[in-house]
Amino acid sequence: MTDKYLKGLIEEVLYVWAEPISIEELSKILYDFSKTELKNSLEEMVEERNSQESGLIIRNFNNSYQFTTRKASDKYFESLLSKSEKKLTNSTLETLSIIAYKQPITRVEIDKIRGVNSQSTIDSLLEKKLIAEKGRLDKIGKPIIYGTTDEFLQYFNLSSLEELPEIRTEKNEN
Template sequence: MNKKEIKGIIEGILYIWGDPLSVSSLKEILEIDKNDIKNIMNEMIIEFNSNDRGLQIVKIKDGYQLATRPIHYEYIKKLIPKKSNKGLSNAALESLSIISYKQPITRVEIENIRGVKSDKSITTLIEKGLVEEQGRLDRTGKPIIYGTTDNFLKHFGFKDINELPKLKDEDLEENNTD
């Protein structure tokens, strides 16, 4: 297979799959070296961007996904039926912020930071696929620990959790080390 054929296959696979597809999965499908796949993906990202195409390839963690460009949102949203699916409440947003910055974290730790019960907001975040249970701590009561999902990264446009904006308190701590 030549590189042009491989790019065509990858484009078709990403289109059909819909979700991020890992380099390992692409390696298994295409039966070529991971480094070759990474190089081809980087080339494809550049090609999609330089040709002002309606679609782009976005990197999410170690995977790639075909997506529409945000600048076309106003046009695309006209095709999508309006949902009564409302956004997140302030309580859910607070909990999501705490989880995203402090993960892995327990419900009790979230409640200690917020100062109020957080059961309902955590349940909402799980139902929306933004947060997931990531296991249990090995201590009394075996509390569940929570963390964000790949859907969280996708929804907010992050490649990985390290792209979260720095908190002001962290910036102040860094300034105190001078």
């Protein structure tokens, strides 16, 4: 089997799967190929599609791969794809930002930063799968700690948390 054949199979899986897929999941589907072969082919495909003016590119979302459109083309597809079911309110965005930058973090810590109870906002983010429970702290009450998910990266079109913008603080000059 040729390299071109493997790349064709990978494209077919990415198209049919329609969600980010990990090398682990891909290797279960394309079981005749090693994880190394799959990873190498995928990385080549990412480079090839980025260097060409291909409509679809392959994005890496925290080591899970998916077909996506180019960022520059988003304006043409906004009317086709409504994210209304995942529309985020200001309070949800505020809570999500705190979690993204401070993770892992507990609800009590989020509440202290925001100055209000954040439970309903956290529930909404959990429902949208933008955050997940990442474990429990070894303290009295064993509070749940939260962190962002791969869906968070996908929603904001980030490859990793390192792509989050730096937080700028303004100092009062009084």
